[in-house]
Amino acid sequence: MQAPQGGARSEVAGVRLPARERLGLRVQLALSRLLSPLWIPLTSVIMRYGFGWRVDPAECAAARGEYRRIRRESRAPLLICANHLTMFDSFVIGWAIGSTGVFLRDFGALPWNTPETVHFASNWWKRALAYLYKCVPVQRGSDRTEVAKVLAKIRFLLSLGQTALIFPEGGRSRSGRVDVETAAYGVGRIVTALPGCRVLCVYLRGEGQETWSDLPRRGERFHVSVACIEPKSDQRGVRASLDVSRQITAQLADMEQRYFDGR
């Protein structure tokens, strides 16, 4: 597993993660990894044969190749940011950028997720699955210190050479299109707190996805594209974080425009 630049500081802009929380994440990582030979192939089978989902083969190969190259190229932290249309995007995105074999060999390449508590951690079996599936649930609109703690956890995981997937719009695109103005500043906060942090922007859309929904349709055929950027800002404090968040969503909006131009 790669150890990124910047050492193993476990804080984001002043929020230090307690040792107990860091240990908890390490235990979760170990258990998830231990059981990964079961749940990673099973998830792929469910998506392919249960839901009949497919990712365009040429685009999938290109995205996987690019992701492997980026992971090999540098030890700097890598955050994955994507557009968001359904509650199952993170599963499909993982599938689109890496094969089962790759994730079993390089477990850090399989991104952590930050699902909303109300959807993915509302009862014991959902919590168990979320735990196994490398999730750090977040409660939207919760106390600011709780949100800061989640950001610190992501920062800590990135410092361990893990990757994390965050949706910079903060929720599913209500217009069905990437909205730069809704950029959640927490994404920028993670990036600005990590020197040299790269962002892999992933644009994923099914041919039948006109707008947001809970679940992609059965038999959906997805298109995917990726672009790696290293956003920087001349501004400071909250403005810098917001600026970085908007650069990321602007990149996703640009990828979306190219997707629709090419249809």
Next chain:
Amino acid sequence: MTAKEIQDRVVKILTPYVKDEKALANAGPATNILEDLKVNSARLVDVVLAFEDEFDIEIADEDVDSVNTIGDCVGLIHQKVA
């Protein structure tokens, strides 16, 4: 600048973001911005930027974590302008 003056300007800045205007009418230092005034958490950063412009101060990321109530805002701004 007194705490009362800061609070009045804070409430004025918050007004366009507030969903519960009745709660705003009775707002005091203990009023929670997200829970009582029902300000969308995603818009909190816009509120913070408005504070920066209004009071000509710079607010760090970690400062945002301490902003839960109107009193927190007043305390933070008072500390920055002092």
